[in-house]
Amino acid sequence: MSYDEWFRDDRLPHIYCAGCGNGTVINCTLSAVDQMGWTKDETVFVSGIGCSSRAPGYIVADSLHTTHGRAIAFATGIKMANPDLRVIVFTGDGDLAAIGGNHFIHACRRNIDLTVVCMNNMIYGMTGGQGSPTTPQGALSTTTPYGSAEAAFDLCGLAAAAGANYVARYTSYHVKELIRAVRTGLETPGFSFIEALVQCPTNFGRRNKFRQVMDQIEFFKSHALLVQKADRMREEGKKIPDDMIVIGELARRNRPPLGVRK
């Protein structure tokens, strides 16, 4: 199969708003899947509920669009029932870290052989822009009209601490790096977690001084800090500004995986 054969042409254009970063993440994931040379019969896409979770509907392979927050739970079932299937989970930040938070950390602990791609738009996109566990401090949303007072979750830190074998973070601007990260995740036995920060112009950008789609992409570009550089800065005792996004490969280890045929 070639890269564009993974899309369901009859379903496109998709329902995402103009400039929504979810589309970019679908491209990058499918490009990585295509590089792996997998066939559509052996690949399964699973998702929960949210804008991001609509992604599997645009892909020709078998998919499961499950209940809110439960994508990883369903994916675990698929993988345990048939370890030969290649299971990829698309999820949103609310889906993964709010309602599905426990499934997430326990899947990391079990180190089950899944690849989870989280499209983190830092907001509940589908339901109209409520604050999510990853809404940055001070950001405006419909439920935080004076700016979010809470600290945001570091999803990658959570996955790494809970035991995932591979953890990486990129943004929808870093397409080449994102493809490589997803590909490494697909190759890694055990739980792989790839967080892709994406722009949500409709519900996040509009309220947070990113008037144009491009403004948020420019922000990702100028505020991305490679993890190696961040480590160096920490060693030198320099403070990393709060609005910087640490990107790169954040964990890679070799714990025994679950759900891999011996």
Added chain:
Amino acid sequence: MRLVIDESRCKGCNLCTLVCPYRIFKPGTTANRRGVIVPELDRPERCANCRLQHLYGRTLCGVCQMICPDQAISWEEEGACEPVKVAIEY
């Protein structure tokens, strides 16, 4: 190969104009039938992938296709055509 934007998919977000090293995509000026202002292509034959895909047997660069959230950018085979002179910028 020829670079094309599928007007039935493009939603006019202009992200492609941001990433191309040759600045082939330019913000459009007129809305199409669907009310979308599709970017214009400035001498698309300069695109690395248009020129070299066949030689290398794989997609080169391709950043615009990857970042386009609406899967609107692709390359199509060209038929026989008139030879044209192409100036390549380094």
